[in-house]
Amino acid sequence: MAGSDEVSNKQVILKHYVTGFPKDSDMSVVTKTMKLKVPEGSKDTVLLKNLYLSCDPYMRGRMSKLDRPYFVTSFEPGSPLNGYGVAKVLDSTHPNYKKGDLAWGYTGWEEYSLIASPLLLIKIEHTDVPLSYYTGILGMPGITAYVGFHEVCSPKKGESVFVSAASGAVGQLVGQLAKLEGCYVVGSAGSKEKVDLLKKKFGFDEAFNYKEEPDLDAALKRYFPEGIDIYFENVGGKMLDAVLLNMKLRGRIAMCGMISQYNLEQPEGVHNLMQVVGKRIRMEGFIASDHYDLYPKLLELVLPAIKQGKIVYVEDTVEGLEKAPAALVGLFTGQNVGKQVVVVARE
Amino acid sequence: MAGSDEVSNKQVILKHYVTGFPKDSDMSVVTKTMKLKVPEGSKDTVLLKNLYLSCDPYMRGRMSKLDRPYFVTSFEPGSPLNGYGVAKVLDSTHPNYKKGDLAWGYTGWEEYSLIASPLLLIKIEHTDVPLSYYTGILGMPGITAYVGFHEVCSPKKGESVFVSAASGAVGQLVGQLAKLEGCYVVGSAGSKEKVDLLKKKFGFDEAFNYKEEPDLDAALKRYFPEGIDIYFENVGGKMLDAVLLNMKLRGRIAMCGMISQYNLEQPEGVHNLMQVVGKRIRMEGFIASDHYDLYPKLLELVLPAIKQGKIVYVEDTVEGLEKAPAALVGLFTGQNVGKQVVVVARE
Numbered sequence: 001m002a003g004s005d006e007v008s009n010k011q012v013i014l015k016h017y018v019t020g021f022p023k024d025s026d027m028s029v030v031t032k033t034m035k036l037k038v039p040e041g042s043k044d045t046v047l048l049k050n051l052y053l054s055c056d057p058y059m060r061g062r063m064s065k066l067d068r069p070y071f072v073t074s075f076e077p078g079s080p081l082n083g084y085g086v087a088k089v090l091d092s093t094h095p096n097y098k099k100g101d102l103a104w105g106y107t108g109w110e111e112y113s114l115i116a117s118p119l120l121l122i123k124i125e126h127t128d129v130p131l132s133y134y135t136g137i138l139g140m141p142g143i144t145a146y147v148g149f150h151e152v153c154s155p156k157k158g159e160s161v162f163v164s165a166a167s168g169a170v171g172q173l174v175g176q177l178a179k180l181e182g183c184y185v186v187g188s189a190g191s192k193e194k195v196d197l198l199k200k201k202f203g204f205d206e207a208f209n210y211k212e213e214p215d216l217d218a219a220l221k222r223y224f225p226e227g228i229d230i231y232f233e234n235v236g237g238k239m240l241d242a243v244l245l246n247m248k249l250r251g252r253i254a255m256c257g258m259i260s261q262y263n264l265e266q267p268e269g270v271h272n273l274m275q276v277v278g279k280r281i282r283m284e285g286f287i288a289s290d291h292y293d294l295y296p297k298l299l300e301l302v303l304p305a306i307k308q309g310k311i312v313y314v315e316d317t318v319e320g321l322e323k324a325p326a327a328l329v330g331l332f333t334g335q336n337v338g339k340q341v342v343v344v345a346r347e
Numbered sequence: 348m349a350g351s352d353e354v355s356n357k358q359v360i361l362k363h364y365v366t367g368f369p370k371d372s373d374m375s376v377v378t379k380t381m382k383l384k385v386p387e388g389s390k391d392t393v394l395l396k397n398l399y400l401s402c403d404p405y406m407r408g409r410m411s412k413l414d415r416p417y418f419v420t421s422f423e424p425g426s427p428l429n430g431y432g433v434a435k436v437l438d439s440t441h442p443n444y445k446k447g448d449l450a451w452g453y454t455g456w457e458e459y460s461l462i463a464s465p466l467l468l469i470k471i472e473h474t475d476v477p478l479s480y481y482t483g484i485l486g487m488p489g490i491t492a493y494v495g496f497h498e499v500c501s502p503k504k505g506e507s508v509f510v511s512a513a514s515g516a517v518g519q520l521v522g523q524l525a526k527l528e529g530c531y532v533v534g535s536a537g538s539k540e541k542v543d544l545l546k547k548k549f550g551f552d553e554a555f556n557y558k559e560e561p562d563l564d565a566a567l568k569r570y571f572p573e574g575i576d577i578y579f580e581n582v583g584g585k586m587l588d589a590v591l592l593n594m595k596l597r598g599r600i601a602m603c604g605m606i607s608q609y610n611l612e613q614p615e616g617v618h619n620l621m622q623v624v625g626k627r628i629r630m631e632g633f634i635a636s637d638h639y640d641l642y643p644k645l646l647e648l649v650l651p652a653i654k655q656g657k658i659v660y661v662e663d664t665v666e667g668l669e670k671a672p673a674a675l676v677g678l679f680t681g682q683n684v685g686k687q688v689v690v691v692a693r694e
Contacts, residue, residue, distance in 0.1 A: 068592075071625040236620065255623045269616010273583065276602045276632040278418040283630040285623040 006033040010321045011080040011110035018063040021263040021332060026063065027081070027325040034112055037091050044094045045116045048087035050107050051347065053321075054135035055328045055340035056169070059083055060262040071287055081109035081328075086124070086134045088347070094118070102127065104134035109324060111344060122295070129306055130315075136169050136339035137302060137313040143288040145173035145232075146298045148254035149181075151291065152284050153230045157182035160224055162243060165234035165259060166207065167194040167314070169339035173302075174232045175204045176311050183230070186223045188239070190334040197337065201312060216242035227251070233283075236261040237268040244272035247281050255285040263332055314338030353380040357668045358427040358457035365410040368610040368679060373410065374428070374672035381459055384438050391441045392463045395434035397454055398694065400668075401482035402675045402687035403516070406430055407609040418634055428456040428675075433471070433481045435694070441465070449474065451481035456671060458691060467636070473646070476653055477662075483686035484649060484660040488516035490635040493645045495601035496524050498638065499631050500577045504529035507571055509590060512581035512606060513554065514541040514661070516686035520649075521579045522551045523658045530577070533570045535586070537681040544684065548659060563589035574598070580630075583608045584615040591619035594628050602632040610679055661685030 009032045018026050038045045058072060059081070066074045075081050085107040089097045094117075097103065105121035107113045115121070124134055136142065148170070149155060161178040163171045166187025175198065178185040186206040187198040198207035206223050213219040220228070220242055227248035233240060236258025247253070261267040276283060305311040316336040318327045324342045331340055356379045365373050385392045405419060406428070413421045422428050436448040437459070444450065452468035454460045462468070471481055483489065495517070496502060508525040510518045513534025522545065525532040533553040534545045545554035553570050560566040567575070567589055574595035580587060583605025594600070608614040623630060652658040663683040665674045671689045678687055 240620070255620070255628075257624055258621050261621060267618045267621060269618050270620055271614045271616050273587070273602070273617055274605050274608060274614060276630060277604060278632065278634070280632045280634060280637065281602075282632075283623060285625065285627045285629075287625070287627060290627065 005037075006035050007112070008032070009034045009110055009112050011108070012321055012324045013080055014063060014075045014077050016077050017065040017074070020265065022060065022063055022329050024325040024329055027328075029322050029325070032110075034114065036112065038093050038114065042093055042116060045092070045114065046089055046094050046097050046118060046121070047091040048103075048107055048113045048115060049090050050085050050087045050111060050113060050344045052086040052132045052135050053107075053109055053324060053342040053344060054084040054139065054141075054169075055324070055331055055336070055342065056083060056140070057257055057259045057262065057331055059328060060332065082106060083109065084135055084140050085344075086131050086139075087113070097121065097123065102131065104139050109321070111321065120289070120292075122292075126299070126303055129303065132315060132317065132341050132343070133306075133313060135341050136315060137173055137306070137311070138299065140288045141169035141339065142173060142298050142302060143291060143295060144256060145170045145177060146301070147286055147288060147291040147294060148232055148256050149174050149177050149230075151294070152254040152286050153232070153252045155181050155183055155230055159183050159229035160227065160248070161185045161230045161232070162220070162224065162228045163187045163204075163232045163234070164210075164239050164243075165189065166204065167197050167202075167338060168234065168336075170256060171232070171234055172198075172202050172314060172338065173311070175202050177301075178230075179203050179205075180305070180310070191337075193337060197314060201314065210239065217245050220246040230254070232256060233258070235259055237270070241270050241272050244270070244275040244281070247275060247279055249279050251279060251281045253281060253283040255283055259332065315341050317341045317343050319343045352384075353382050354459070355379070356381045356457055356459045358455070359668055359671045360426065361410060361422045361424050361428055363424050364412040364421070367612065369407065369410055369676050371672040371676055374675075376669050376672070379457075381461065383459065385440050385461065389440055389463060392439070392461065393436055393441050393444050393465060393468065394438040395450075395454055395460045395462060396437050397432050397434045397458060397460060397691045399433040399479045399482050400454075400456055400671060400689040400691060401431040401486065401488075401516075402671070402678055402683070402689065403430060403487070404604055404606045404609065404678055406675060407679065429453060430456065431482055431487050432691075433478050433486075434460070444468065444470065449478065451486050456668070458668065467639075469639075469642070473650055476650065479662060479664065479688050479690070480653075480660060482688050483516050483662060484520055484653070484658070485646065487635045488686065489520060489645050489649060490638060490642055491603060492517045492520035492524060493648070494633055494635060494638040494641060495579055495603050496521050496577075498641070499601040499633050500579070500599045502528050502530055502577055506530050506576035507574065507595070508532045508577045508579070509567070509571065509575045510534045510551075510579045510581070511557075511586050511590075512536065513551065514544050514549075514685060515581065515683075517603060518579065518581055519544075519549050519661060519685065520658070522549050524648075525577075526550050527652070527657070538684075540684060544661060548661065557586065564592050567593040577601070579603060580605070582606055584617070588617050588619050591617070591622040591628070594622060594626055596626050598626060598628045600628060600630040602630055606679065662688050664688045664690050666690045
């Protein structure tokens with residue numbers, strides 16, 4: 001029972017490891033209690049009030065038992081999920097954070113998180129933009145788009161760029177960065193609404209609904225009669241196979257993720273890798289967290305562009321932790337339109 | 348009928364486009380006649396006496412009708428094959444070549460070739476090594492090994508290197524370059540004889556017969572308990588899938604070729620590409636002919652090493668154009684032990 005100085009703390013718990021497509025019911029929302037104070041004697045510890053939580057595709061891997069973890073570790077069944085979020089510091093014994101600070105980084109899927117020696121927590125300096133953007137364009141997905149496009153793909157003006165899952169948290173920014181760079185940009189997405197967003201809101205030159213294309217190779221040939229210089233890979237499987245057939249000589253593929261594959265027992269086979277040899281293609285994997293040193297460059301580019309309306313960002317928000325399991329699961333059926341955010345509290 | 352100033356000219360002809368595994372009988376050896384003189388008025392033309400012809404895996408693609416050629420073109424049914432070879436200039440109206448010169452480059456699969464404006468013909472300056480080496484270690488396969496290993500993979504001392512098809516024209520040199528660089532090197536090949544060569548002749552640290560490994564993943568784990576930094580890809584398919592599971596963080600894969608796939612109706616699917624994302628792997632295709640500017644660096648490294656016995660090179664030679672079809676076809680069943688060369692004439 002909660003003492004007088006304790007508050008209730010809702011948490012989203014992983015009930016068990018998941019195989020195949022995850023379901024809401026693989027998680028449960030429970031209520032615990034906690035004191036809103038860093039316990040006496042705890043060094044370098046922060047107590048966070050979580051405001052916005054980020055639903056990200058890479059979290060699917062963490063719902064499984066990973067035999068050989070290489071960049072993420074499994075969630076622990078019976079414990080709250082964790083991931084990127086925006087939070088307010090309520091109490092701190094960490095020299096870098098004080099009460100009232102806003103920060104984004106790793107936090108728990110709960111109302112309040114007590115974190116000792118935070119692995120990644122970046123203080124928010126600019127609050128004249130929506131705070132939730134720090135789960136997206138100004139957070140990990142933003143760095144992902146920036147690094148994948150600018151560092152991995154080395155774009156040149158006039159080049160042809162294809163982005164899959166293009167209306168998602170990362171894709172929508174990649175497309176807009178490519179337009180700023182003077183590229184021809186085409187995106188694919190899974191609904192008419194998303195395709196309209198790509199063309200009308202994000203300024204992609206063209207966009208198509210991959211679900212309505214029985215022949216992805218033919219679709220790509222329609223939009224890229226002379227081939228693709230840069231592919232920003234978010235989906236994997238059949239799309240990657242079709243893209244390989246349409247890459248130009250010395251094309252570059254930023255290997256960001258493969259959301260179409262995460263729930264399959266065995267990922268689909270990709271058959272056209274011989275194209276990589278003949279066309280001298282570079283395929284390169286990358287992870288945002290290797291590149292946080294470039295975060296200031298992202299802010300420098302994106303913050304003024306947001307304020308001037310040159311870059312826009314679309315979020316899909318749900319209110320309340322209770323809705324977090326469905327929001328996370330919805331990523332894998334493409335339910336979200338734009339970056340999926342869970343609002344835990346607005347301040 | 349041959350006039351008094353004409354000689355007979357044996358040629359290896361492609362009879363028809365090939366699907367699936369090629370057979371000797373897809374080619375025929377015919378005898379034509381020709382004059383041993385560049386015809387009057389032909390500018391920039393050389394008449395070559397072919398000495399050694401190179402059997403290379405990439406030639407398989409050229410035996411098919413290529414709908415979308417991107418780095419090679421199809422052979423022409425009814426005409427002689429062409430490819431890399433070593434030749435002696437018998438007559439020339441080209442300012443760069445004179446009678447008696449030795450050269451390597453593109454030539455026909457025939458005794459004598461008349462070539463106008465040769466696309467690639469490099470004069471041989473060093474004749475104190477076997478001339479046939481200019482079809483291998485001192486020719487295109489040598490540049491392939493050098494560029495793929497040194498330029499694409501950026502090796503560091505102590506790194507772990509895996510080479511497939513390791514006793515072949517390219518693989519045997521890659522392994523020796525890696526040893527010179529201070530790497531730990533393991534090779535795979537398809538017979539006990541080849542595995543012995545790798546270990547005893549080329550100095551690989553370890554080698555295994557992939558045909559005797561029911562579980563390639565397990566085999567790689569045995570030789571690379573801590574993973575692979577550099578993979579020199581010559582085979583594709585199941586081996587690539589197993590390698591991806593065993594790559595280290597920030598590993599590099601030089602995509603040189605996929606000989607296991609060239610005769611399949613559809614290439615096998617590769618399922619483990621998600622490893623490229625999580626492990627930040629770079630897979631990069633390359634073609635020797637983009638990098639002939641580095642040829643002097645290859646010679647500088649390899650010529651003295653050959654003379655000092657620090658690098659050795661094993662060739663599998665057949666004598667006579669009649670044996671060329673079987674020698675070429677044999678590449679795809681792994682019949683050759685070392686670089687496959689056809690001796691047309693010794694001088």
